[in-house]
Amino acid sequence: MAALDKVFTARGSPNIALIKYWGKRDEKLVLPWNSSLSITLADDVVNTTTSIVFSKKLTEDRLFIDGKREDLKNKDIEERLWIIEKMRNDADVDAGFLVASKNNFPASSGMASSASGIATLVTAANAALGSGLSKKELSMIARQGSGSACRSIFGGIVEWHVGSRKDGSDSYAEQMFDEKYWPEIIDIIAITSSEKKKVPSRAGMRQTVETNPLFQSRAASAEKRVEKAIIAYKERDFGALAELIMADSNEMHALMMGTRPSIRYLNSASYEIMEAIEELNREAGENIAAYTFDAGPNAHIITQEEFKDEILWALKEMKGKIMETRVAGQGSGPSLLRGDSLIDLARMAPK
Ligand code: PMV
Numbered sequence: 001m002a003a004l005d006k007v008f009t010a011r012g013s014p015n016i017a018l019i020k021y022w023g024k025r026d027e028k029l030v031l032p033w034n035s036s037l038s039i040t041l042a043d044d045v046v047n048t049t050t051s052i053v054f055s056k057k058l059t060e061d062r063l064f065i066d067g068k069r070e071d072l073k074n075k076d077i078e079e080r081l082w083i084i085e086k087m088r089n090d091a092d093v094d095a096g097f098l099v100a101s102k103n104n105f106p107a108s109s110g111m112a113s114s115a116s117g118i119a120t121l122v123t124a125a126n127a128a129l130g131s132g133l134s135k136k137e138l139s140m141i142a143r144q145g146s147g148s149a150c151r152s153i154f155g156g157i158v159e160w161h162v163g164s165r166k167d168g169s170d171s172y173a174e175q176m177f178d179e180k181y182w183p184e185i186i187d188i189i190a191i192t193s194s195e196k197k198k199v200p201s202r203a204g205m206r207q208t209v210e211t212n213p214l215f216q217s218r219a220a221s222a223e224k225r226v227e228k229a230i231i232a233y234k235e236r237d238f239g240a241l242a243e244l245i246m247a248d249s250n251e252m253h254a255l256m257m258g259t260r261p262s263i264r265y266l267n268s269a270s271y272e273i274m275e276a277i278e279e280l281n282r283e284a285g286e287n288i289a290a291y292t293f294d295a296g297p298n299a300h301i302i303t304q305e306e307f308k309d310e311i312l313w314a315l316k317e318m319k320g321k322i323m324e325t326r327v328a329g330q331g332s333g334p335s336l337l338r339g340d341s342l343i344d345l346a347r348m349a350p351k
Contacts, residue, residue, distance in 0.1 A: 001130045002054060002093045007341040009051040010123040012334030013043040014105075014116045015151045015158065016187055016292065016300045018245045019225045020252045022201075022218070023209045029168040030147045033209075033219035035226045036160045037176070038151045039302070041187055045328040048116035050101040051342040052124045054088070058096025061085075064350045065101050065117070076200060080118060080145040084125055087141065091129035100342035100350035105191075105326075116334075118142050118149035123334040135333075139173035148294075155179050155332035157233055159226060179330035182236050186308065188289075188301040190315055191324040192269035201295045204256065204263050211260040218255050222248060238304060242281070242290035245302055249292040267297040269321040276314050277301060 015038040023033045063070045063081065070077050084097060101117055122142045126133050133141070135153050143150035143160070151158040154175040163171030199207075208215050225244050232240040256263040270293055277291045289303040289311055303311055308327060315322055344351045 002091055002095075003128060003130065004093075004095055005053065005055050005057070005345065006128070007051050007053045007343045007345060008124040008128040009049060009337045009339075009341050010120040010127075010334045011043055011047055011049045011337055011340070012116045012120040012123065012152055013041045013045075013047050013328075013331045015040045015148065016302075017148065017151075017294065018241070018292065018302065019222055019229050019248045020292075020294070021147055021160065021222075022252050022255060023205050023215050024147070026166075026168065027202075027206070028144075029171075030144050031168050031171050032147060032160065032162055033215065034222040035162040036148075036151070036222070037226050037229050038148070038158050038160075039185065039187060040152055040155045040158060040179075040331045040333055041328040042179075042331040045326050046105045046116075046189070048101060048103050048120050049337070049340060049342060050099065050117065050120035050124050052084075052097055052099050052121065052128050053343055053345065053348075054093055054095040054097050054128055055348065056095045057348060058098055061097050063099045063101075066103060067350060076202070079202065080114065083118075083141050083145045084121065087122070087125050087129055087131060091131050093129055097125075098343060098348060102342055114146040115149040115152040118145040119152035120334050121145070122149075123153070123336065127336055136172050136174070140168065140171070143168070143171065143173070153333060156181065156330055159230070162223065176230055177233060179332055182233065183330065184304040184306070185330065186303060186305055187328045188303060188308065188311055188315070189326045189328060190269075190273055190299040190301065190322045191326075192267055192273070192297045192299065192322055194323065197265070197296055199263050199265075199295075204259070204295065207261070207263065208255060208259045212255060212258050214255055214258055218251055221251065239287045242287035242302070245290035245292050246277075253293065265296050266293060269318065270297045270299060272318055272321060273299040273301070273315070276318065277311075280310065280314055
């Protein structure tokens with residue numbers, strides 16, 4: 001049963017892809033060309049909080065992100081938010097919704113704010129609408145809002161299965177290892193820019209599939225890397241895992257660059273970070289860290305707790321190039337909060 005006029009709030013976190021997804025075989029259902037693998041980050045460091053209320057008093061649906069009212073007719077928003085309309089229809093609820101969402105990191109700069117935004121949104125909506133959907137089912141809904149969001153439904157290490165069915169019913173996220181399996185694995189996030197992405201990932205992926213024939217071979221190699229990365233993770237073989245992570249990030253950015261018109265998300269600080277990490281690995285005589293970049297210039301440095309200080313020190317040396325660093329462990333996925341609502345019910349407005 002849906003609970004009208006009651007606020008439901010979920011907190012969750014972004015995930016960082018170790019083996020990435022870039023390109024869709026079905027744009028509407030958001031079906032990828034290859035499987036991908038990610039780490040869900042701990043929500044004490046990077047998080048999104050999303051509150052939702054369904055009410056007959058709301059004559060129109062409203063969305064606020066970081067306090068700013070968003071235009072629901074904006075294509076980028078519309079392409080994501082229809083999943084809530086679908087959940088509402090499926091639950092047979094005839095009421096408007098008000099959503100307020102807040103990130104504690106810069107949105108839309110390759111820090112996967114859409115992933116944590118969508119994952120928390122469907123988690124809160126599932127509770128508000130009384131839909132009773134499983135996490136697997138929620139991952140398939142989240143996927144249609146933003147591909148990588150399906151992986152933020154779970155904690156730890158998560159695989160998004162490519163699937164082969166046309167209706168997308170076998171393209172879902174699954175937890176491969178929980179956050180306690182190898183807890184020493186952390187992500188050092190180095191923020192090199194807080195600018196909004198130049199090319200939204202949706203448009204960028206379409207451009208790549210349409211203009212860069214190399215995307216087929218990249219999808220095949222990424223698929224193999226997912227399998228290998230799972231084996232490396234299972235064996236806690238950091239050296240092998242790091243090789244796969246760096247190779248995959250570099251391959252994805254090369255693919256983007258070869259797209260017409262060329263898409264380049266990295267900045268000069270991103271390249272300096274890549275060189276600094278490779279230098280650290282050379283000096284250590286083994287891989288102690290791996291860099292990876294999503295659709296933006298901010299670095300995610302995957303490493304083990306014992307090397308944290310050494311890496312932070314190397315980043316400090318790059319004075320002025322890095323705006324901020326954050327160290328995130330692994331998280332357990334979105335959870336419903338009892339308090340912390342972002343909505344003022346009396347005013348039907350964000351707090
Ligand atoms: O979730 P989307 O559709 O915005 O795509 C994000 C894709 C990358 O972050 C670049 C890679 C990934 O697998 O997360």
